[in-house]
Amino acid sequence: MTSLVIAEHDNQSIKAATLNTVAAAQQIGGDVHVLVAGYNAQAAAAEAAKVPGVAKVLLADAPQLEHGLAENVEATVLAVAKHYSHILAPATAAGKNVAPRIAAKLDVAQISDITAVESPDTFERPIYAGNAIATVQSADPVKVITVRTTAFNGVAPVGGNAAVERLEAAADSGLLQFVSREVTKLDRPELTSARVIVSGGRGLGGGENYTKILEPLADKLNAALGASRAAVDAGFAPNDYQVGQTGKIVAPELYVAVGISGAIQHLAGMKDSKVIVAINKDAEAPIFSVADYGLVEDLFTAVPHLADMV
Known part of the structure; x- marks a missing residue:
């Protein structure tokens, strides 16, 4: 049993949400691999390799992955999905953009926004705006999961020494093109x-x-x-x-x-x-x-x- 965590990063470093998602994957059990899909993202992959409990980091590095376009990331994940029992992403805007596409292509039900792991096939997630907690059990061969990051304490960012393995990126889907990004600069914490x-x-x-x-x-x-x-x-x-x-x-x-x-x-x-x-x-x-x-x-x-x- 091996889980794949889709890292959220900016090509230079991994985001805190990735550490929370790794924590959820570790509770599932088995080995944990992390996928860093980006461009010139060697620094982010090296940072992911330092996360305790991560057995391997897969680095897919190509221009079509630079901006995290969901279709290209999805195709890259699908190329290795058969090797994993669980595929996890943080329940952020990026994670919620990619995970449903992967689940649909694998013809499995996505398990969204989990807040607890009861066993490798059973999870808790909030419903009715958090007023009730549903326990969900999945019999799908590959479980595609988004993780509510606030429900899991992130693992430490250093202490591990995982190997970084190159993964061939999927070809550009040609379905969309990155045009521009307007980034809000804050003087306060995110x-x-x-x-x-x-x-x-x-x-x-x-x-x-x-x-x-x-x-x-x-x-x-x-x-x-x-x-x-x-x-x-x-x-x-x-x-x-x-x-x-x-x-x-x-x-x-x-x-x-x-x-x-x-x-x-x-x-x-x-x-x-x-x-x-x-x-x-x-x-x-x-x-x-x-x-x-x-x-x-x-x-x-x-x-x-x-x-x-x-």
């Missing part, structure tokens, strides 16, 4: 990997207040900024700040929810945070049901005072 997140909701009343109220506290805590869907829809914050079922799934050490009522959609994205602090003037707000600490107070008074105390 939302999905931040230790602390300060998140704002509709209670802030406007985009100006989002900046004025939340940024001083986030600066003091060296925190990433997040937002509820209602705040994003209202234009208070950009779309890539959204936390929730249709946004980003996060599990920081500290999550500060300011003016967020706690809709199911939002709770699904942050309730696995280690410590949750909620500030809301409505004592009946659902956010208090998941909060470790709650402050029933006007946020326009409480948050500046809290920032002064930090």
Whole structure:
């Protein structure tokens, strides 16, 4: 029994989500191989080889893989899929783009967003926006899985010494062409990997207040900024700040929810945070049901005072 983890990387280094996915693969049992599909990605492959518990790194290095186009990555994985009992990818935008294509071509059912491994063929995954946990058993010969990275503690990035083996990349599918990428440069930690997140909701009343109220506290805590869907829809914050079922799934050490009522959609994205602090003037707000600490107070008074105390 051998598992293949599809690494998420930027051709220079592997992303933290890969370490979480390797942790899930190790719980399945057997050997763990990691596929680095990219271009001039030798540095990323070397980094993957240092991950403890990884038996082998497969490096598929070709121009058509430089930008991680799903069709080309899928074809490269399919060329070696028969050698693996499990194929895993992080449940990120990239992983959720590639894994379903692989499952469809293999004619197997994808097991999505797993949060626990019970046995090599049985897994847990959230349903109904995280309000219920389904136990899923698969009899498929190859199990294609996406992993909710916040549910697994990532393995250490160093300590291993796996061999790096070259893998021939599949030919360019010719179905699509990479045109451009606009990368948002952040002065703050990345939302999905931040230790602390300060998140704002509709209670802030406007985009100006989002900046004025939340940024001083986030600066003091060296925190990433997040937002509820209602705040994003209202234009208070950009779309890539959204936390929730249709946004980003996060599990920081500290999550500060300011003016967020706690809709199911939002709770699904942050309730696995280690410590949750909620500030809301409505004592009946659902956010208090998941909060470790709650402050029933006007946020326009409480948050500046809290920032002064930090």
